[in-house]
Amino acid sequence: MAASGNRNEASAGGAPSLIGSSGDSLREAFGKALVDLARNRPEVVVLDADIAGGTGVHHFRKAYPERFYQCGIAEQNMMAVAGGMAATGLVPFVTTFAVFCLRAIEQARLSIAYCRRNVKIVASHPGLDVGPDGASAQALEDLAAFRAIPGMVVVSPADPLEMAQATAAIMNYRGPVYMRTGRSPARRVLGDDYRFELGRGRVLRDGSDVTLVACGVEVARALDAAQLLDAQGISARVVNMATIKPIDTELLVRCAEETGCIVTAEDHNIFGGLGSAVAEALVQTSPCPMEFVGVQDVFGESGEPDELAEKYGLTGIFIADAAQTAIKRKIAR
Amino acid sequence: MELKTIACRVRRSALQMIYHAGSGHPGGSLSPAEILTWLYARELGLDPARIDAPDRNRFVLSKGHGCPALYAVARHVGLLDPGQLSGFRKIDRDLQGHPNIGTTPWVETSTGSLGQGFSAAIGIALGLRHQQIAARTYVLLGDGELQEGEIWEGAMFAAHYHLDNLCAIIDYNKMQSDDLNANIMMLEPLREKWSAFGWQVIEIDGHDFGQIEKAFGEARETRGKPTVIVANTIKGQGISYMAGNPLWHGSVKLKPEELVRALRDLQTPEIDIEGYVNGSIW
Numbered sequence: 001m002a003a004s005g006n007r008n009e010a011s012a013g014g015a016p017s018l019i020g021s022s023g024d025s026l027r028e029a030f031g032k033a034l035v036d037l038a039r040n041r042p043e044v045v046v047l048d049a050d051i052a053g054g055t056g057v058h059h060f061r062k063a064y065p066e067r068f069y070q071c072g073i074a075e076q077n078m079m080a081v082a083g084g085m086a087a088t089g090l091v092p093f094v095t096t097f098a099v100f101c102l103r104a105i106e107q108a109r110l111s112i113a114y115c116r117r118n119v120k121i122v123a124s125h126p127g128l129d130v131g132p133d134g135a136s137a138q139a140l141e142d143l144a145a146f147r148a149i150p151g152m153v154v155v156s157p158a159d160p161l162e163m164a165q166a167t168a169a170i171m172n173y174r175g176p177v178y179m180r181t182g183r184s185p186a187r188r189v190l191g192d193d194y195r196f197e198l199g200r201g202r203v204l205r206d207g208s209d210v211t212l213v214a215c216g217v218e219v220a221r222a223l224d225a226a227q228l229l230d231a232q233g234i235s236a237r238v239v240n241m242a243t244i245k246p247i248d249t250e251l252l253v254r255c256a257e258e259t260g261c262i263v264t265a266e267d268h269n270i271f272g273g274l275g276s277a278v279a280e281a282l283v284q285t286s287p288c289p290m291e292f293v294g295v296q297d298v299f300g301e302s303g304e305p306d307e308l309a310e311k312y313g314l315t316g317i318f319i320a321d322a323a324q325t326a327i328k329r330k331i332a333r
Numbered sequence: 334m335e336l337k338t339i340a341c342r343v344r345r346s347a348l349q350m351i352y353h354a355g356s357g358h359p360g361g362s363l364s365p366a367e368i369l370t371w372l373y374a375r376e377l378g379l380d381p382a383r384i385d386a387p388d389r390n391r392f393v394l395s396k397g398h399g400c401p402a403l404y405a406v407a408r409h410v411g412l413l414d415p416g417q418l419s420g421f422r423k424i425d426r427d428l429q430g431h432p433n434i435g436t437t438p439w440v441e442t443s444t445g446s447l448g449q450g451f452s453a454a455i456g457i458a459l460g461l462r463h464q465q466i467a468a469r470t471y472v473l474l475g476d477g478e479l480q481e482g483e484i485w486e487g488a489m490f491a492a493h494y495h496l497d498n499l500c501a502i503i504d505y506n507k508m509q510s511d512d513l514n515a516n517i518m519m520l521e522p523l524r525e526k527w528s529a530f531g532w533q534v535i536e537i538d539g540h541d542f543g544q545i546e547k548a549f550g551e552a553r554e555t556r557g558k559p560t561v562i563v564a565n566t567i568k569g570q571g572i573s574y575m576a577g578n579p580l581w582h583g584s585v586k587l588k589p590e591e592l593v594r595a596l597r598d599l600q601t602p603e604i605d606i607e608g609y610v611n612g613s614i615w
Contacts, residue, residue, distance in 0.1 A: 072490065079452075081487075088463075107452070
């Protein structure tokens with residue numbers, strides 16, 4: 001990224017040693033990576049609102065108790081306190097559930113983003129992936145809301161390996177970042193040679209008939225969809241778009257031109273998130289038929305993450321169906 | 334220069350800025366004039382040449398709408414070029430309608446959404462202590478601002494972390510946008526609330542420099558907990574037709590004759606009044 005900081009050389013190669021075990025949730029991967037990465041970065045502090053075990057920063061608390069600040073159940077104060085701490089040169093990681101980041105979004109807007117503070121907001125429990133806690137805890141609006149704040153970088157990694165690399169990258173980037181982790185065990189979908197780069201999407205599987213663009217837990221499901229489509233004789237390209245803002249327009253334009261249609265997939269409302277970001281990027285130069293897989297502007301409910309993904313249309317089969325629709329629209333043009 | 338003289342000039346400049354901007358909040362810019370004058374002339378000890386020194390004392394105007402007074406005091410202690418005041422609330426100029434860190438390095442955090450400056454100041458105090466920097470942090474709160482829940486989140490937090498390098502001042506002018514505090518949402522018993530939250534509480538007349546000096550001295554000596562100075566003030570202080578009248582809280586457009594009357598109340602030399610009105614004096 002053009003605006004990124006001066007320590008990027010440390011981000012790509014230095015994959016933290018603790019991370020990457022398959023089956024780790026993204027929050028665990030984040031929490032473990034943070035311990036590794038903060039070892040030689042004394043300016044990194046963590047702020048928690050009484051859910052360290054839920055966000056993964058209990059690892060940090062154990063490793064560096066003197067750098068861990070318990071803020072109590074008071075997210076608005078926590079968010080603006082982080083802005084103030086950053087004003088003194090520290091690099092605060094503010095951690096809570098995604099839905100409580102929404103609660104404190106005005107503090108993130110004024111005391112962090114408008115002040116251009118070097119604060120990292122790391123949100124666990126995004127989307128329907130939250131599961132049984134139900135709709136009150138399932139943030140389906142956070143990508144839209146944080147994406148609309150000027151200067152805010154928005155990231156949603158796909159698997160434990162990428163989570164660790166993204167944690168390194170946002171630590172090295174100078175400026176405000178909102179990053180989604182995840183609650184449920186995450187599938188490893190990326191190979192050991194994968195390299196996350198802030199602001200860049202990655203083609204995980206090549207294809208020529210349609211491009212599936214996904215972020216977070218939906219990347220694994222997009223890969224499932226590509227397999228289903230393959231069995232139907234359709235060649236689907238899969239792009240992991242882990243940085244939602246700034247979005248990789250160059251890659252999207254190439255995919256639109258080479259495959260002629262796009263399906264986006266996200267564990268988020270279809271309004272304002274990844275799908276909207278992709279559409280905004282393409283409509284200016286390379287409009288093409290697009291389909292949006294996501295939650296259809298409704299609230300979720302209690303249930304296991306997989307059950308909810310099935311009920312609300314987020315699994316591979318729905319992505320594959322959307323791809324069929326997009327391809328039909330492409331041919332009809 | 335005598336503190337009283339500076340405070341008087343701060344009031345003149347604040348009202349002049351609001352007049353030329355065609356909008357701005359006069360009432361809440363007048364009530365903290367002595368407090369701000371004390372902070373910038375005596376307490377903070379800021380060096381304009383080293384304004385970004387890591388060990389500088391910090392001040393946050395959490396009641397950001399009172400910024401005409403902040404800009405005015407900055408101008409009268411040499412932190413701000415006098416000509417800058419003419420740009421208040423104007424496009425392509427530096428002095429925003431609410432404080433912004435952008436081009437005014439002595440503004441420590443952007444404010445204007447009540448409650449946030451308090452939390453940010455707490456974060457600054459904590460960040461300084463974390464890095465064993467001995468500097469102090471001051472934050473000015475409005476009284477209506479105390480109705481924000483975030484204030485009480487912050488009050489708990491600062492006491493929990495024993496932030497004795499933090500001093501809050503409440504500009505207790507008893508009025509807010511629409512009416513008296515007591516009619517909008519009761520704040521009393523105010524001293525007891527802060528005391529119960531674990532703060533050292535000092536109550537003073539916020540227009541009396543003797544009491545102000547003593548209170549800030551006591552705050553500096555207080556160990557193990559943050560201090561709040563409850564400064565009883567008069568909204569619109571110094572201007573006969575504004576004092577104690579909530580109508581002058583909100584953003585208003587001052588008429589030329591209103592500015593002239595206010596300048597006379599502030600003992601402005603007759604020979605200068607025209608210059609304040611036409612903008613040849615700042």
